Amino acid sequence: MDLASFLAEERERIDGALDRLLPAADAWPGRLHEAMRYAVFGGGKRVRPVLARAACRAAGGDAESILESVCALEMVHTYSLIHDDLPALDDDTLRRGRATVHVAFDEALAILAGDALLTEAFVVLGRFPDGHAFASRRADACRVVAEAIGSRGMVGGQVEDLEATRAAPDGDRLRRIHGAKTGALLGAAAELGALLAGASAGSRAAFALFGRRLGLLFQVVDDILDATGSAASLGKSPGKDAAAGKLTYPAVYGLDATRRERDALAGSLGEEAQRLEGGEGTLSALVAFVARRDR
């Protein structure tokens, strides 16, 4: 199967599971569930759940048995986008070519829909895969994901991102921000797949590191796209980060050096993927997708 078909099939499975797991739009309170679904079904690439399933396969697990669990990663990712877009934070009105949640609904509902999606992620992680035999893995899953996305992880990265606006170029600070904002959740996604597959602590750590480095690649590509893409291809305004005075790779290192960094990272991640899955499997496919994506 080619890469595009593989990813399309993965996304379809994940979207189907998300649809089953999220409360119906007409269940009380309807407006809230509408807002949650509007945000979740907004054209996301589902990179985090796909990564978790690929890691699960590479660690010798059954990716089908973790279909529900990995949806928690997409709920977390969606919550983080809703809150990042709020007027008090990045004040974005467009996301994937559509109005952001606080524009399409209102600010209160955007805050609460984000809160509810974050919470729902832990309903899912606490519940799946079910059965007493998996209880210990479920508890570990809650902890691994929560540690990655809390004040010392994803939320902390968002705080420093806001503080660093219009700050002097600083490569260490840039890597710290992106490591926390993007890398932590991708690291947790890869580790989640491995831990739900029953991997050892050492193996889990190797997957977590792979995920964090894939997050770095993801962010480097994101910064290149922000500097070079068009609104039509991106579904959001290009050049917005630069205009807002955000720290980005091109702002610190220039565009040429950033492209070389992308290629070097993609190369070494491709090799690491092959080591982790013993050949070219779905982890390798994901590295290629992240490196080459145009939105």
Add this chain to the structure above:
Amino acid sequence: MDLASFLAEERERIDGALDRLLPAADAWPGRLHEAMRYAVFGGGKRVRPVLARAACRAAGGDAESILESVCALEMVHTYSLIHDDLPALDDDTLRRGRATVHVAFDEALAILAGDALLTEAFVVLGRFPDGHAFASRRADACRVVAEAIGSRGMVGGQVEDLEATRAAPDGDRLRRIHGAKTGALLGAAAELGALLAGASAGSRAAFALFGRRLGLLFQVVDDILDATGSAASLGKSPGKDAAAGKLTYPAVYGLDATRRERDALAGSLGEEAQRLEGGEGTLSALVAFVARRDR
């Protein structure tokens, strides 16, 4: 030991554990951790953790072994207050006699400090009590708490509370809002104590129901205090709910009927507490405290 000393000792133990569990104020990112600590150590009554420990004792468990776990309830409660106070929601500037988080810090930090506290609760629930023997209870704990505070529970109640502003008096709607906003988390607190004690499903359900009804009593008393208390005793502006057109018990039933409801509820909860703990123990003490509180 009298009630006041018992509660003071409980609060001291819980505050000590919260202090150990929360990241230090000088740990990266400092501003965020300062905001989280400012909100958590803001004079809260710690009703939810005290309830969970009382339920644990009543169910035959060791309340000391769940000291860390119950702190998650206070983190969740604090997050909900921070977000409820935001300008886009209730727009409150005063809480327990101090500036609310978005006033003392800023709006972005208030949103993110709430997010981080909610997340930290699941770090704690996924981690404590540690040991493989408790893994199944930890996974259940994550699920029970998350289900209570998500879109069909606490967050849903907040959405309907906002929608019901300036709505016609409606007792059913009032009970649905308070049941979700306040009752769900108190129900989860009582159930958490019982489940961590290893109680059966039937016993867990009885504790959950007790907690939800205690939440109703809590809210009835809150509404009476809002209608009759002074700013000095409450640490917030009295009459604010009425002025904002919120649905309250006095607004729907009048003050006299609300006081009779409080007394009837307190009486029946006192009896239920004695049944659950086989005599007058800490659950009974908590009912008396909630019924008689003046702030």
